[in-house]
Amino acid sequence: MHLETYLAAQRRRVERGLETLLPPARTRLREAMRYSLLAGGKRLRPILVLAAGEVVRAPFRAVLPFACALEMIHTYSLVHDDLPAMDDDAVRRGRPTSHTVYGEGLAILVGDGLLTEAFRVMAEARGVAPARARAAILAVARAAGELGMVGGQALDLAAQGGAATLARVRAIHRRKTGALITASVRTGAIVGGARPALLRRLTAYGEHLGLAFQIVDDILDSTDVPVFDGRTDRVLAKATYPAVLGPAGARVHAARARDAALRAIAPLGPAAEPLRAIAVHVVARAGPAPVAAAAS
Numbered sequence: 001m002h003l004e005t006y007l008a009a010q011r012r013r014v015e016r017g018l019e020t021l022l023p024p025a026r027t028r029l030r031e032a033m034r035y036s037l038l039a040g041g042k043r044l045r046p047i048l049v050l051a052a053g054e055v056v057r058a059p060f061r062a063v064l065p066f067a068c069a070l071e072m073i074h075t076y077s078l079v080h081d082d083l084p085a086m087d088d089d090a091v092r093r094g095r096p097t098s099h100t101v102y103g104e105g106l107a108i109l110v111g112d113g114l115l116t117e118a119f120r121v122m123a124e125a126r127g128v129a130p131a132r133a134r135a136a137i138l139a140v141a142r143a144a145g146e147l148g149m150v151g152g153q154a155l156d157l158a159a160q161g162g163a164a165t166l167a168r169v170r171a172i173h174r175r176k177t178g179a180l181i182t183a184s185v186r187t188g189a190i191v192g193g194a195r196p197a198l199l200r201r202l203t204a205y206g207e208h209l210g211l212a213f214q215i216v217d218d219i220l221d222s223t224d225v226p227v228f229d230g231r232t233d234r235v236l237a238k239a240t241y242p243a244v245l246g247p248a249g250a251r252v253h254a255a256r257a258r259d260a261a262l263r264a265i266a267p268l269g270p271a272a273e274p275l276r277a278i279a280v281h282v283v284a285r286a287g288p289a290p291v292a293a294a295a296s
Contacts (some may be wrong), residue, residue: 003277013060014046017068021121032102032110033117037075039093044213044278045070048184052202058192065125066136066187069118071271073144076114079107081153082147099141115144119202128191136190143183152176156239164239170211172239177217178210185209185275201264209260209279215241215254216286251286258283 018037024030041084046067082097083104090100097137099107122137133230142148152175159168185206189199218240261279265272 001273001277003274003281006219006274006277010047010050011043013050013064014043014067014071017046017064018071021065021068022072024116024266028102028264029106029109029113029262032098032106033113033228035101035131036079036092036098036110037072037114039095041093043071045180045184045283046223046243048181048206048209048278049188052185052188053192054188055202055271056194057270057271058188059071059127062125062127063188063191065121066191068078069121069140070180070184070187070278072114072118072121073140073149076111076118077113077149077153079111083107086153087156100169105210111293128192130192132191136187138188139186143179148175148179148183149177152179159239164243166244169244173211173214173241174207178207181210181213182206198268199266204264205261205275208231208257208264209282211277212254212257212261213282215250215257216283218242219250219254219286221245251288254283254286 015038022030024034024080027076049067049070050060050063050159053067077144078092081087082092083099089097091097097107098110100154102110114190119137119141122133122140128136144150152172155168155172156176159172181205183206185201185202189202194202219242222240222242245253253286258279262276268275
């Protein structure tokens with residue numbers, strides 16, 4: 001399969017879904033919500049929902065609202081992450097961040113609104129058996145809350161300026177980024193009625209992919225120059241894989257996580273090919289792992 005063609009097609013479907021689920025309204029809040037939600041981006045999480053749904057042959061119309069809900073939650077996290085009290089970023093997805101355009105107060109409400117709307121969208125999804133919808137919503141809630149993304153963000157804040165250890169970095173990554181990526185894969189599978197053995201395989205894939213994704217983002221951030229008033233991980237003294245292992249060591253760990261993700265879904269056949277291609281693509285962004293280090 002041609003991954004770029006697949007990703008572009010899925011992004012278009014997600015964009016149309018987001019437009020439909022959050023249409024324009026004559027309020028400043030809705031304008032600000034759409035400003036951040038419709039600003040583009042990789043749309044990795046909703047695409048993972050759709051791709052996992054394909055593995056279990058879930059109807060597209062049943063899976064799409066859940067895919068869009070995951071993107072709403074991800075966008076809310078970015079809006080809040082960009083605030084001066086967090087990372088204090090001025091640019092997101094190539095445009096000024098929400099708080100620099102609409103002010104900090106409204107940006108907080110944008111995040112609150114997108115998070116709440118995400119759960120409304122999932123609760124109102126049609127064509128999904130109630131038990132499956134409940135299980136999917138529960139999986140997303142666990143991944144987004146204190147035990148997942150929000151808890152990981154708290155760990156990340158607490159770790160800034162402290163001694164970065166591999167155990168601490170793993171704990172942060174598993175919750176801050178990995179939990180929502182894993183939930184994206186699980187949600188598509190749950191909505192489609194995946195059997196327990198298959199769900200376990202897809203869950204393992206999501207866990208390893210989430211780790212690989214964040215390691216690669218850390219590698220890329222470690223070489224970035226701050227944009228305008230934005231601050232890189234180095235400036236914030238964040239706990240990251242490159243900070244602990246160096247860029248070369250971090251690449252090795254990203255490659256290992258990718259390989260583990262691929263092993264998890266190896267028996268699933270052609271239907272899982274988009275998931276395989278995504279895992280390879282995610283890690284390729286960081287460049288090749290050193291051969292000598294990879295063999296150690």
